[in-house]
Amino acid sequence: MSTAVSPLAPANVPQMPAIAGVRLATAAAGIRYKGRTDVLLVALDKGTTVAGVFTKSKCPSAPVEWCRAKLRGGTARALVVNSGNANAFTGKTGKASTKLTGDIAAKAVGCKPDEIFLASTGVIGEPLDATKFDGVLGKLSESAAPDGWMDAAKAIMTTDTFPKVATATVKLGKAKVTISGMAKGAGMIAPDMATMLAFVFTDAPISAAALQALLKAGVTDTFNAVTIDGDTSTSDTLLAFATGAAAAQGAPRISRAADPRLKPFVKAFNAVLANLSEQVARDGEGARKLVEIIVEGATSKASARRIAMSIANSPLVKTAIAGEDANWGRVVMAVGKAGEPADRDKLSISFNGIRVAKSGARDPSYNEAEVSAAMKHPEIQIKVALGLGKGRDRVLTCDLTKEYIAINGDYRS
Amino acid sequence: MSTAVSPLAPANVPQMPAIAGVRLATAAAGIRYKGRTDVLLVALDKGTTVAGVFTKSKCPSAPVEWCRAKLRGGTARALVVNSGNANAFTGKTGKASTKLTGDIAAKAVGCKPDEIFLASTGVIGEPLDATKFDGVLGKLSESAAPDGWMDAAKAIMTTDTFPKVATATVKLGKAKVTISGMAKGAGMIAPDMATMLAFVFTDAPISAAALQALLKAGVTDTFNAVTIDGDTSTSDTLLAFATGAAAAQGAPRISRAADPRLKPFVKAFNAVLANLSEQVARDGEGARKLVEIIVEGATSKASARRIAMSIANSPLVKTAIAGEDANWGRVVMAVGKAGEPADRDKLSISFNGIRVAKSGARDPSYNEAEVSAAMKHPEIQIKVALGLGKGRDRVLTCDLTKEYIAINGDYRS
Numbered sequence: 001m002s003t004a005v006s007p008l009a010p011a012n013v014p015q016m017p018a019i020a021g022v023r024l025a026t027a028a029a030g031i032r033y034k035g036r037t038d039v040l041l042v043a044l045d046k047g048t049t050v051a052g053v054f055t056k057s058k059c060p061s062a063p064v065e066w067c068r069a070k071l072r073g074g075t076a077r078a079l080v081v082n083s084g085n086a087n088a089f090t091g092k093t094g095k096a097s098t099k100l101t102g103d104i105a106a107k108a109v110g111c112k113p114d115e116i117f118l119a120s121t122g123v124i125g126e127p128l129d130a131t132k133f134d135g136v137l138g139k140l141s142e143s144a145a146p147d148g149w150m151d152a153a154k155a156i157m158t159t160d161t162f163p164k165v166a167t168a169t170v171k172l173g174k175a176k177v178t179i180s181g182m183a184k185g186a187g188m189i190a191p192d193m194a195t196m197l198a199f200v201f202t203d204a205p206i207s208a209a210a211l212q213a214l215l216k217a218g219v220t221d222t223f224n225a226v227t228i229d230g231d232t233s234t235s236d237t238l239l240a241f242a243t244g245a246a247a248a249q250g251a252p253r254i255s256r257a258a259d260p261r262l263k264p265f266v267k268a269f270n271a272v273l274a275n276l277s278e279q280v281a282r283d284g285e286g287a288r289k290l291v292e293i294i295v296e297g298a299t300s301k302a303s304a305r306r307i308a309m310s311i312a313n314s315p316l317v318k319t320a321i322a323g324e325d326a327n328w329g330r331v332v333m334a335v336g337k338a339g340e341p342a343d344r345d346k347l348s349i350s351f352n353g354i355r356v357a358k359s360g361a362r363d364p365s366y367n368e369a370e371v372s373a374a375m376k377h378p379e380i381q382i383k384v385a386l387g388l389g390k391g392r393d394r395v396l397t398c399d400l401t402k403e404y405i406a407i408n409g410d411y412r413s
Numbered sequence: 414m415s416t417a418v419s420p421l422a423p424a425n426v427p428q429m430p431a432i433a434g435v436r437l438a439t440a441a442a443g444i445r446y447k448g449r450t451d452v453l454l455v456a457l458d459k460g461t462t463v464a465g466v467f468t469k470s471k472c473p474s475a476p477v478e479w480c481r482a483k484l485r486g487g488t489a490r491a492l493v494v495n496s497g498n499a500n501a502f503t504g505k506t507g508k509a510s511t512k513l514t515g516d517i518a519a520k521a522v523g524c525k526p527d528e529i530f531l532a533s534t535g536v537i538g539e540p541l542d543a544t545k546f547d548g549v550l551g552k553l554s555e556s557a558a559p560d561g562w563m564d565a566a567k568a569i570m571t572t573d574t575f576p577k578v579a580t581a582t583v584k585l586g587k588a589k590v591t592i593s594g595m596a597k598g599a600g601m602i603a604p605d606m607a608t609m610l611a612f613v614f615t616d617a618p619i620s621a622a623a624l625q626a627l628l629k630a631g632v633t634d635t636f637n638a639v640t641i642d643g644d645t646s647t648s649d650t651l652l653a654f655a656t657g658a659a660a661a662q663g664a665p666r667i668s669r670a671a672d673p674r675l676k677p678f679v680k681a682f683n684a685v686l687a688n689l690s691e692q693v694a695r696d697g698e699g700a701r702k703l704v705e706i707i708v709e710g711a712t713s714k715a716s717a718r719r720i721a722m723s724i725a726n727s728p729l730v731k732t733a734i735a736g737e738d739a740n741w742g743r744v745v746m747a748v749g750k751a752g753e754p755a756d757r758d759k760l761s762i763s764f765n766g767i768r769v770a771k772s773g774a775r776d777p778s779y780n781e782a783e784v785s786a787a788m789k790h791p792e793i794q795i796k797v798a799l800g801l802g803k804g805r806d807r808v809l810t811c812d813l814t815k816e817y818i819a820i821n822g823d824y825r826s
Binding site for chain 2: 056057060088089123124125126229230231232233313322323325328329333334336337338339340341342343344345347357360361362399400402405406409
């Protein structure tokens with residue numbers, strides 16, 4: 001298993017400010033790893049609203065089912081995340097394990113289990129021994145503090161090579177509010193590790209319904225527009241929490257996502273989601289190139305998305321990029337197999353701004369040396385112009401290297 | 414690029430008998446390769462019927478468009494195949510190139526261009542210089558002979574590591590008829606090489622309409638049930654030719670696919686398709702394991718197919734098999750992401766007959782040592798029982814190894 005930090009890791013890590021109403025603490029509960037933290041408790045003040053979006057897998061993990069059920073209440077007092085065990089495909093044991101964790105956490109922070117949110121990441125199919133949380137969560141509740149965001153982001157890592165955090169401040173009414181988040185994972189994480197997890201927190205006073213609408217809209221062009229290997233985890237979870245503490249500084253209470261006062265907030269919120277999801281792509285297993293795929297001129301945005309995803313998930317496109325080859329023949333192939341409207345003879349393709357194919361054939365001005373030099377860059381943009389309509393979309397992925405195979409296939413050797 | 418023969422190549426290569434009405438010849442036309450044959454001419458006697466199925470790509474190659482148009486006539490006098498250049502994404506030049514090749518071939522064998530069928534495999538986006546066929550096809554037409562099937566299968570190879578042929582004989586009425594075929598490729602073939610090509614020949618007297626119906630039905634559970642990397646070529650072509658020469662030995666003329674006299678023939682025909690398509694999986698790029706995926710208990714056969722394909726195309730499942738790991742957590746993931754009806758708590762999974770998961774959790778009788786030993790076998794069967802209905806399907810694939818990355822990504826280094 002690789003431990004070197006991805007060469008695509010962000011150069012600068014932001015200072016993470018405190019968010020009123022949010023306190024964090026981590027511990028080593030010995031779930032699976034040795035010598036590192038593996039459990040995070042985020043204690044949330046009374047009145048915190050919550051929203052969530054989850055994996056579309058038909059075989060979701062027990063914590064995903066737990067969170068889906070608890071979301072109905074709309075309020076949260078704590079988030080408990082463990083790494084090392086995904087509590088997925090664990091049958092009745094898994095369900096019992098979430099219940100026990102919920103009970104222990106509720107007792108620790110003094111609330112109902114319905115206000116506890118859970119996420120687990122790690123091995124699939126192993127029973128999760130929730131008794132390990134007994135005692136641990138109580139101590140964490142006592143020691144939880146407004147700082148410690150980086151420690152939190154580290155405790156939820158599995159094979160991630162760097163902790164992922166993002167933050168923004170923005171005006172809501174006349175008050176300054178903060179939006180901070182953390183994420184881990186990249187598609188299905190190896191070996192056996194499953195899950196993309198992300199958690200976003202704000203002190204803005206936003207109702208659960210409005211927060212849910214924001215989250216659902218925001219995820220479309222951020223987390224849902226990232227793919228590492230096309231493999232959807234059983235445990236993907238994105239939760240947003242709003243403590244409402246900024247109301248004390250005069251921030252207006254927002255009950256509807258369409259409230260015009262929310263506009264700058266929505267922009268900042270989406271920027272935090274975009275930042276975190278890009279970091280997930282930057283930490284794709286074995287990734288050496290961050291790849292942005294833009295499809296324009298499609299018959300609709302949805303059609304552009306499907307074509308972009310077909311390109312982003314093509315092993316042949318991804319290996320070509322690993323080989324620093326502007327192999328537009330493979331891009332044509334991936335466009336062709338997407339099943340979406342496309343006219344070969346109208347197709348143009350660019351790599352990092354250099355057009356290599358035009359009107360269904362090689363661009364006459366194509367310069368091999370120029371494009372070869374461009375392909376050495378760690379960030380590669382593939383732009384496909386279909387020439388059919390106004391549909392446009394963008395997805396992020398990474399290249400496919402031998403390191404991916406080593407991470408996912410070598411561990412039995 | 415790897416040149417070693419795949420360890421999964423069939424141990425025995427069949428003796429390929431002559432088929433009355435079919436003559437073959439190969440030559441080195443210097444399309445791209447040096448020191449090897451790269452063009453195949455198959456001359457067909459008058460009265461030969463033809464059927465074909467092609468890539469579903471929206472960006473098909475020029476030869477695919479040519480064949481689709483010529484199929485309407487229902488008769489064939491020659492097949493011309495070249496390797497080294499796919500004549501795909503070549504715009505108007507590509508269309509002109511197929512026309513010139515058709516004209517040269519028609520003159521060589523003495524027929525109309527409408528009775529010429531073409532297939533090209535190799536690099537995408539390079540203009541194919543069809544003048545190279547001038548003179549060559551005339552000589553091939555003169556030298557074409559009923560033997561030479563292995564030479565033919567070799568001339569159409571690109572990065573294939575072994576030539577792929579299959580044959581069967583069967584009674585039609587009271588006459589013995591022969592069905593022989595050849596294939597090349599596996600998904601999109603590297604580097605830049607595109608195309609799965611397969612050609613099947615018989616002396617049975619079968620109408621073009623009946624042959625087309627047979628081919629369309631036969632391909633569903635053979636070529637369409639094989640995936641190497643989920644990447645659909647711009648050039649996939651499967652053509653079937655029936656010379657009708659066996660009518661002279663008393664074989665009845667068949668005009669309808671549903672003709673009951675055709676039953677044994679259909680079985681043999683499908684067996685040849687199955688044999689060839691399995692050889693394609695056995696020559697998957699970098700493959701070290703042949704993987705059979707069986708999904709049963711689905712709500713329909715189509716649903717079982719989609720789930721089986723989701724498993725077969727999952728990079729994480731494929732790398733796990735390369736690592737000889739019975740990683741059923743990843744199989745659960747791939748079932749879950751397929752978007753088809755599935756109930757986690759009814760799911761059972763076996764590897765090579767050893768059940769590892771049952772009723773949505775690890776099988777209590779699971780024996781790590783036993784299943785680890787089974788995973789060392791070069792042929793791996795993954796069976797998933799969904800417990801929902803009677804839908805069942807089967808697909809073939811191979812594992813995903815570092816060699817795949819090397820073949821597809823290293824050639825620029």
